[in-house]
Amino acid sequence: MTSTDLQRLYNKAWLFASHAHVGQLMKGSNLPYTTHVAMVANELIFADRESDIGDLTIAMPAALLHDVIEDTGTSEEALAEVFGAAVASTVACLSKNLIVPFSDEGYFQAIAAHSREAAAIKLCDRITNLQSAPSTWSLEKRASYHEESAQILAALGPTNDYLNRRLTDAMARYKSLHVDQQREI
Numbered sequence: 001m002t003s004t005d006l007q008r009l010y011n012k013a014w015l016f017a018s019h020a021h022v023g024q025l026m027k028g029s030n031l032p033y034t035t036h037v038a039m040v041a042n043e044l045i046f047a048d049r050e051s052d053i054g055d056l057t058i059a060m061p062a063a064l065l066h067d068v069i070e071d072t073g074t075s076e077e078a079l080a081e082v083f084g085a086a087v088a089s090t091v092a093c094l095s096k097n098l099i100v101p102f103s104d105e106g107y108f109q110a111i112a113a114h115s116r117e118a119a120a121i122k123l124c125d126r127i128t129n130l131q132s133a134p135s136t137w138s139l140e141k142r143a144s145y146h147e148e149s150a151q152i153l154a155a156l157g158p159t160n161d162y163l164n165r166r167l168t169d170a171m172a173r174y175k176s177l178h179v180d181q182q183r184e185i
Contacts, residue, residue, distance in 0.1 A: 001057050013061035014038070016082060020065075020072040028134025033071075036128065037064050043124035043166075051162035054116035055086075062090040063121045070095040090118050094125075104148065108155035119156045123163040126152050130170040133178040142178045146171060 001009075017037050024033035041063040047053050048060075061083050068074040069091055076098075080088035092098055093114040099107055111118045126149055133142050149171050157164035 006056065006060065009057060009061055010041070010064070013064040013083065014041075017064045017068060020068045020074050024071065028136050033067075037067065039128045039131075040064075040066060040121065040124045043127055044120060047120060047124060047160070047163055047166070051160050052116065053120035053160065053163075058086045058090055058115075059117035059120055062087050062094075062117060063124060065091050066094045066121055066125060070097050090115060090121070093118050094121060104151055105155075108152060112156055112159060116159060119159040120163060122152065123156050123160060123167055127163070127166050127170045130167075130174040133174070139179070146175050146179055149174070 014034075018034050021033040021037070025031060026033055026036050029035075041060060044053060044059055044063045045056075048056050053059050065079060065083070065087065068079065069076060076088045076092040079091055093111055096102060096107060099110070108122075111122050129145075130149060133145070137145070149167065153164065153167050153171065157167060
């Protein structure tokens with residue numbers, strides 16, 4: 001696939017995600033939710049320059065679309081019609097609401113078993129989410145989120161050394177700013 005084709009695919013997925021997430025905001029922010037998915041895709045694109053994240057033609061659109069099944073009325077079938085079965089399947093495996101009964105351990109194992117692309121997206125998602133903590137979160141919630149990040153690192157970190165390091169660094173920064181610092185106050 002040429003660079004121009006990748007740009008078109010990015011724009012197609014970005015527009016789809018933008019329409020699907022209309023009116024949604026990032027937690028604790030006035031920013032549109034699509035800011036988050038763009039940040040995840042950005043993290044993924046840079047990771048692809050450093051390590052094997054799998055097939056970028058699957059991973060990149062799936063990164064932009066990673067929350068559309070979980071957070072909107074979009075179905076896996078609708079995604080498959082527009083982006084193909086591989087992208088739709090990747091997004092579906094990242095959607096917590098499709099796992100019944102849900103457990104973190106089962107969710108992370110399913111992502112690892114699904115594909116290198118899915119694991120990379122989940123790692124990029126958590127790296128992005130650790131950049132800040134919603135002001136509405138209690139210290140307990142912030143600490144719990146950090147602990148869940150450690151579970152993600154343990155389950156998915158071995159799939160990609162570069163993203164393992166990025167998540168490790170993001171966790172240390174987050175803990176320092178949003179957990180340890182809050183305990184001192």
